[in-house]
Structure formats: structure tokens, C-alpha cells
Amino acid sequence: MSVELTGAEITVRCLQEEGVDYIFGYPGGAVLFIYDELFKQDKVKHILVRHEQAALHAADGYARSSHKVGVALVTSGPGVTNAVTGIATAYMDSIPLVIISGQVPTAAIGQDAFQEVDTVGITRPCVKHNFLVKDITELASTIKKAFYIASTGRPGPVLVDIPKDITQQKTVFSYPNSVSMRSYHPEVDDNSRQVKKAAQLILGAKRPMVYTGGGVILDNASEELTKLVRYLNFPCTNTLMGLGGFPATDKRFVGMLGMHGTYEANMAMQYCDVLIAVGARFDDRVIGNPKHFYSEERKIIHIDIDPSSISKRVKVDVPIVGRVSQVLNELITLIKASKEETDAHAIKEWWKQIDLWRERDCLRYDRASAVIKPQMVVEKLYTVTKGDAFVTSDVGQHQMWAAQFYSFDKPRRWINSGGLGTMGFGLPSAMGVQMANPNGVVACITGEASIQMCIQELSTCKQYQLPIKIINLNNRYMGMVRQWQEFFHGNRYSESYMDALPDFVKLAESYGHVGMKIEKPEDVEGALKEAFKLKKRLVFMDFITDQTENVFPMVPGGKGLSEMILV
Amino acid sequence: MENEAGALSRVAGLFSARGYNIESLSVAPTEDPTLSRMTLVTVGSDEVIEQITKQLNKLIEVVKIVDLSEGDHIERELMLVKIRAIGGDREEVKRLADIFRGNIIDVTDKSYTIELTGTSSKLDAFLDAIERNMILETIRTGASGLGRGERILKV
Numbered sequence: 271m272s273v274e275l276t277g278a279e280i281t282v283r284c285l286q287e288e289g290v291d292y293i294f295g296y297p298g299g300a301v302l303f304i305y306d307e308l309f310k311q312d313k314v315k316h317i318l319v320r321h322e323q324a325a326l327h328a329a330d331g332y333a334r335s336s337h338k339v340g341v342a343l344v345t346s347g348p349g350v351t352n353a354v355t356g357i358a359t360a361y362m363d364s365i366p367l368v369i370i371s372g373q374v375p376t377a378a379i380g381q382d383a384f385q386e387v388d389t390v391g392i393t394r395p396c397v398k399h400n401f402l403v404k405d406i407t408e409l410a411s412t413i414k415k416a417f418y419i420a421s422t423g424r425p426g427p428v429l430v431d432i433p434k435d436i437t438q439q440k441t442v443f444s445y446p447n448s449v450s451m452r453s454y455h456p457e458v459d460d461n462s463r464q465v466k467k468a469a470q471l472i473l474g475a476k477r478p479m480v481y482t483g484g485g486v487i488l489d490n491a492s493e494e495l496t497k498l499v500r501y502l503n504f505p506c507t508n509t510l511m512g513l514g515g516f517p518a519t520d521k522r523f524v525g526m527l528g529m530h531g532t533y534e535a536n537m538a539m540q541y542c543d544v545l546i547a548v549g550a551r552f553d554d555r556v557i558g559n560p561k562h563f564y565s566e567e568r569k570i571i572h573i574d575i576d577p578s579s580i581s582k583r584v585k586v587d588v589p590i591v592g593r594v595s596q597v598l599n600e601l602i603t604l605i606k607a608s609k610e611e612t613d614a615h616a617i618k619e620w621w622k623q624i625d626l627w628r629e630r631d632c633l634r635y636d637r638a639s640a641v642i643k644p645q646m647v648v649e650k651l652y653t654v655t656k657g658d659a660f661v662t663s664d665v666g667q668h669q670m671w672a673a674q675f676y677s678f679d680k681p682r683r684w685i686n687s688g689g690l691g692t693m694g695f696g697l698p699s700a701m702g703v704q705m706a707n708p709n710g711v712v713a714c715i716t717g718e719a720s721i722q723m724c725i726q727e728l729s730t731c732k733q734y735q736l737p738i739k740i741i742n743l744n745n746r747y748m749g750m751v752r753q754w755q756e757f758f759h760g761n762r763y764s765e766s767y768m769d770a771l772p773d774f775v776k777l778a779e780s781y782g783h784v785g786m787k788i789e790k791p792e793d794v795e796g797a798l799k800e801a802f803k804l805k806k807r808l809v810f811m812d813f814i815t816d817q818t819e820n821v822f823p824m825v826p827g828g829k830g831l832s833e834m835i836l837v
Numbered sequence: 838m839e840n841e842a843g844a845l846s847r848v849a850g851l852f853s854a855r856g857y858n859i860e861s862l863s864v865a866p867t868e869d870p871t872l873s874r875m876t877l878v879t880v881g882s883d884e885v886i887e888q889i890t891k892q893l894n895k896l897i898e899v900v901k902i903v904d905l906s907e908g909d910h911i912e913r914e915l916m917l918v919k920i921r922a923i924g925g926d927r928e929e930v931k932r933l934a935d936i937f938r939g940n941i942i943d944v945t946d947k948s949y950t951i952e953l954t955g956t957s958s959k960l961d962a963f964l965d966a967i968e969r970n971m972i973l974e975t976i977r978t979g980a981s982g983l984g985r986g987e988r989i990l991k992v
Binding site: 390391394395398399402419451452453454576577578581582585 | 850
């Protein structure tokens with residue numbers, strides 16, 4: 271006779287079967303039986319955060335830096351609503367997560383029970399899919415489906431809501447080996463005809479441009495991308511989500527594009543004649559005003575796993591639905607086998623033009639400044655970590671400077687909330703990154719406003735001894751809000767000044783960490799070196815930076831890519 | 838689509854979240870009780886319809902989508918309409934119902950309730966033919982459609 275397991279046991283067994291090593295969560299009434307089962311085993315290690323938002327960001331950072339599915343566990347009601355920001359963050363950036371949430375017992379659903387919310391309803395618009403398990407016999411297959419849906423096709427968060435009584439009921443456990451769903455087929459049809467068309471366009475290009483996004487990172491396609499771009503000698507730009515997809519130190523890399531992209535990247539994007547978009551979605555922060563983008567003629571090839579990303583904001587000439595790694599490989603094979611060659615002369619001329627644009631030196635800043643320039647801190651961080659750190663960030667000016675000045679040569683090293691733009695993401699995501707990469711060097715570039723949104727996680731870092739290095743670019747302002755107010759709201763700095771700041775050094779110390787305050791430019795490098803020598807300690811570095819520094823270049827909202835505000 | 842709780846709200850949620858309009862929507866289980874079939878009428882440019890189709894396809898519970906208006910198709914909508922019918926109007930309303938091949942399915946001394954099936958435009962035409970203040974109540978199901986001839990939507 272087969273042994274029957276409780277729903278709670280089954281939940282934990284499923285996680286074990288999926289090879290989950292870490293789960294980030296916070297207990298509560300509806301998940302007590304699951305926590306009881308977690309207690310009885312040691313394969314799945316639970317990381318106790320201090321707020322459910324952080325559980326999601328940590329699972330998210332874990333997933334982004336490891337290419338595994340991140341897992342979070344939260345209780346019903348406020349546990350779920352606290353998690354929503356983190357779920358939406360992962361959804362916007364297509365990060366594979368499985369969220370297990372507790373729910374009130376099935377008989378209490380709809381009765382406005384204690385800690386009851388309509389979890390499936392609240393999370394519906396920000397998950398790839400969600401389930402409410404109403405029958406214990408479907409629990410294991412539902413969790414299997416959740417992992418499958420989260421990690422295939424265009425990845426995304428999947429939530430499984432489990433009522434408390436289901437975790438107590440018993441059934442025979444068997445974990446399915448595979449999933450077959452008639453309504454979900456992440457594999458794609460043959461697209462060789464489209465790929466051939468794309469190869470033709472690429473070979474005929476006179477002013478080509480390769481524009482790549484988070485899809486390259488998600489599909490581990492950096493190698494294929496690098497191979498293709500180097501073979502063709504085409505210029506390449508990455509979106510904020512795509513940084514590290516192509517090595518930033520390669521001379522063919524023209525920098526990030528978009529609202530705070532480089533002059534050369536934005537100009538090349540606007541004036542190219544053949545654009546190869548790979549795993550990117552032409553969003554508003556990337557191409558600005560689509561009408562302005564249309565004002566120049568170009569042919570567009572768009573490779574993406576999600577058909578709905580294609581021709582959504584910009585109409586394309588050659589749509590290719592597929593895994594970017596596979597399509598890039600096919601392109602490489604076709605182009606190498608072709609008798610035709612690229613127009614070397616035209617491409618040389620194009621590079622001349624791009625180099626002229628580069629001479630604008632659009633990222634320059636005052637290196638002789640008597641106050642610390644935030645850009646300089648990021649540059650020094652790059653030097654001290656030899657460009658090999660995992661860098662997470664929060665949202666705002668510091669995020670843009672991190673993206674502009676830390677040259678990412680490898681994928682999955684740059685971890686930030688691109689789509690949703692979630693302040694508070696930096697520190698908890700760094701915890702997940704450190705868990706996934708116990709020997710990795712992890713730096714969190716943040717600001718004094720963002721860091722306070724999840725500052726409680728300093729406690730989690732202490733408990734699990736996570737040696738994250740926090741680079742706090744402290745300008746006493748919500749810098750990006752201040753910048754917009756300066757540019758577009760007549761210098762009226764409405765509510766963007768950060769008053770009553772804590773003493774971050776003492777704050778870090780009170781959590782048992784090391785705190786440093788750095789106020790002079792000449793101390794920056796030394797402080798960073800000292801901090802990174804403390805390999806087992808979290809160091810909170812509070813850099814007092816220039817209050818008036820702005821992020822340049824900038825494409826103002828509603829403007830076109832070539833209409834940048836420059837330094 | 839899968840005949841599951843919540844599938845309908847995913848479709849409705851998608852339309853409201855992305856700013857698309859639902860003109861009408863009719864849904865019921867099919868001969869296979871695990872599947873529901875929905876006919877949804879919407880309007881938009883070719884680009885918008887393309888996006889709607891792609892977005893609907895992404896919903897996990899949607900099994901298959903066909904744009905009926907891309908080819909020949911049959912569509913029918915059911916309407917029940919209660920009309921004030923007193924004195925000379927009674928004969929007039931009955932005649933009109935006959936012309937539109939409607940059935941009178943409920944009668945009182947002051948009203949007729951008429952059942953009418955057809956394309957949405959036929960139902961509109963019927964309502965236009967009746968004086969506005971005579972219409973006491975209407976309810977419409979929204980269109981249900983199928984492809985003509987050999988065109989079959991089957992899982």
C-alpha cells in the first residue's frame with residue numbers, strides 16, 4: 271500500500287524534486303503546516319526575510335544571477351499583498367519565479383476570513399499564470415506545472431495558492447516526470463524562411479545596428495550574440511536589461527541606449543539602415559517617441575520568443591519568433607556559409623561616423639571635483655572589483671550611473687529592476703545573488719532614498735552572514751525625481767529632499783555590520799579597497815556625493831532618440 | 838479555452854488592463870465539458886486586433902483562437918425584447934415580429950415578449966423599426982459564431 275502524505279509534505283517534496291536549494295519566505299497562519307514540514311528536512315533551506323517584498327526580490331535576484339527558478343513562500347492576506355510589488359517586478363522583467371502562498375481554508379474562502387484576500391485575483395495581472403489548489407490530488411501536478419510554465423517560453427512568475435486545509439489533507443504522492451498542457455506550447459514552429467530573409471538583410475546592410483535586450487540574458491545567448499557581432503563587425507548596443515549580453519569592453523559595444531543611453535548608441539539606432547533587435551521590446555524608455563523613430567527609414571529584424579512583443583510598439587519587417595540562442599546560431603551558420611559578404615567599405619564608413627559620435631564623450635563629468643562625483647564611485651568600484659562583481663541596484667540616478675559606468679563583460683552580473691523600476695530592489699536582490707553565488711563578490715549600488723525602502727533586510731544579511739557591499743550614493747535627494755523637477759518643473763523640488771536621514775554608519779553597526787562614511791574624492795578608492803578586503807562582512811559605504819549631479823545624456827519623455835540633452 | 842474557474846476573468850482582465858473594448862462576449866461549455874467556447878466581439882485597427890490575438894494566445898487557459906472575421910462565417914445573436922402592445926399596436930408589433938422571423942413567447946394584455954435570432958445588425962434593425970418608447974426591456978446574448986463550410990475550430 272502506498273503511503274499517503276499531507277499537502278504540506280507534498281509541497282516540500284515537490285520543491286525537493288525540483289532541486290530547489292533555497293526558498294525565501296516569511297511564515298504565517300495559513301502556511302504553518304508547510305513550515306512544519308520545512309523544519310523536518312534540510313534539503314530545501316529556508317531564508318527568513320524581514321518583509322515579504324524582500325522574499326520576492328531575493329528569489330528574483332537568485333533567479334537572475336543563476337538561471338534557476340527562484341522560489342518564495344508567503345502566507346495569506348498581507349503576506350501576499352506585501353509580495354505583490356516583488357511579483358510585479360519579476361513579471362515586468364520576465365524572471366522565472368514560483369511563489370507558494372498560503373490561503374485560508376477552502377470552507378472560509380469568500381467569507382472575509384482573517385487574513386483572506388483574493389490572491390488569484392490580486393496577482394492575476396502581474397503573473398504569467400496562477401493557480402488556486404482546491405483538490406489535494408492536484409497539488410503535485412499543479413506545482414510541477416508552475417515550475418514548467420515559469421521557466422519555459424518567455425519566463426515569468428507563477429503563483430500557487432494553497433488553502434490551509436489542503437496542506438493538512440492526505441493523498442498518495444507521485445511527482446509527474448513531465449507536463450503536457452493542451453493550451454500551453456512554449457516550443458516554436460520552424461522559422462527558417464524568416465531567418466534566411468534576415469540573413470539577406472544583414473548581408474546587404476550599409477549602416478547596421480545590433481540592439482539586444484534581456485531576452486539574450488534570459489536565454490543564455492551571450493556567446494552566440496558575441497560570436498555573430500564579432501564576425502560581422504557590427505556595432506552593438508544593449509538595453510538596461512541586456513547589459514552583459516555583449517562584452518562592454520569590446521570596441522564594437524557602443525554603450526547602453528535609450529533615455530540615458532550614450533550619444534553614439536542612440537544616434538546609431540536612429541540612423542541605421544538595418545536594425546537587428548534581439549530579445550528586446552522597443553519600450554518607451556528605449557526608443558522614446560515611436561513617431562520620431564519612424565521618421566528615419568530602416569529595415570527591422572526582430573527576434574523574440576514572445577510573438578506579442580513583435581510589432582507591438584514598432585512595426586518590423588522580418589519578425590522571427592523563437593529562442594534567441596537558436597535563431598542566432600542559425601544566422602551564424604547561414605551567414606558563414608553564404609557566398610555573399612557584408613559591404614566592408616560601407617561598414618567602415620559607418621564606423622567612422624560612429625567614432626565621430628563617440629568623440630562627443632557623452633559620459634564625461636568633472637573628474638577634478640572637490641566633492642565626490644557618483645560616476646567616479648562606480649568607476650572606482652569597477653577598478654577595485656576588476657569588473658567581476660555581481661552588481662545589483664535600486665532605482666534612480668545611481669541605477670543609471672551603475673549601468674553607464676560599470677562595464678559588464680558577462681551576463682547575469684547586472685541585476686536591476688528595469689521594467690517596473692522598483693525602489694527597494696537592490697539589497698534584497700543582492701541577498702538572493704549572494705545565495706546563488708556564495709563565492710561571488712556582490713555589490714549593491716543604491717541611494718539613500720531607495721535603500722530605506724528595504725533597509726530592514728540588513729537583519730537578514732546578518733543572520734545568514736551575507737558579505738554584500740552596499741555602495742550608497744548619498745546625495746540627500748531622490749536624485750532622479752530632483753533631476754526631472756530641475757529640467758521640467760522649474761526647479762521646484764517638491765518633496766524630493768531626503769530629510770532626517772539616519773546615520774548609516776551607526777545603523778549598519780547596530781545590525782552588526784561594518785559602516786563607513788566617505789566624504790572626499792581622494793578617499794573613495796581606498797575605502798572601497800578596504801571594504802572588499804573584508805570578505806566575510808557586510809560593509810555599508812555611505813558616499814556623500816554631489817547633490818546637483820544629473821544623469822546625461824537624456825532623451826526627455828516624448829522626444830526622439832536623436833533629441834538628447836547632453837552635458 | 839479550458840472550462841475552469843477564473844479563465845473568463847483572465848480574458849476580461851486582459852481587455853481592461855490593455856485598454857481594449859469588449860463589444861460582446863458569449864461563452865458556454867462545449868460538448869467536451871472540459872472546454873468552453875467563447876465568441877468575443879471587439880473593434881480595432883489591424884494592429885490592435887493582431888495584439889489582442891497575440892495577448893489572448895499567451896493566456897495559459899486559452900487553447901485556440903480564430904479570427905472569424907478573417908473568412909466566411911456565420912454569426913447569430915439571441916435577443917429577448919418586451920414591447921408595449923396596446924390596442925392597434927398589438928397587430929403592428931406582431932406583424933413586425935413576423936417580418937423579422939421573431940417569435941412571441943410571452944403575452945400579457947399590455948405587452949408582447951419577442952424572441953429574435955440573427956446577426957447583431959438584424960437585431961439592431963428590429964429595434965430601429967420599433968418606436969423607442971414602446972420598448973420596455975431588451976436583453977441580448979452577444980454574438981456566437983462559427984466558420985462557414987469546412988472551416989472548423991476544434992482542439
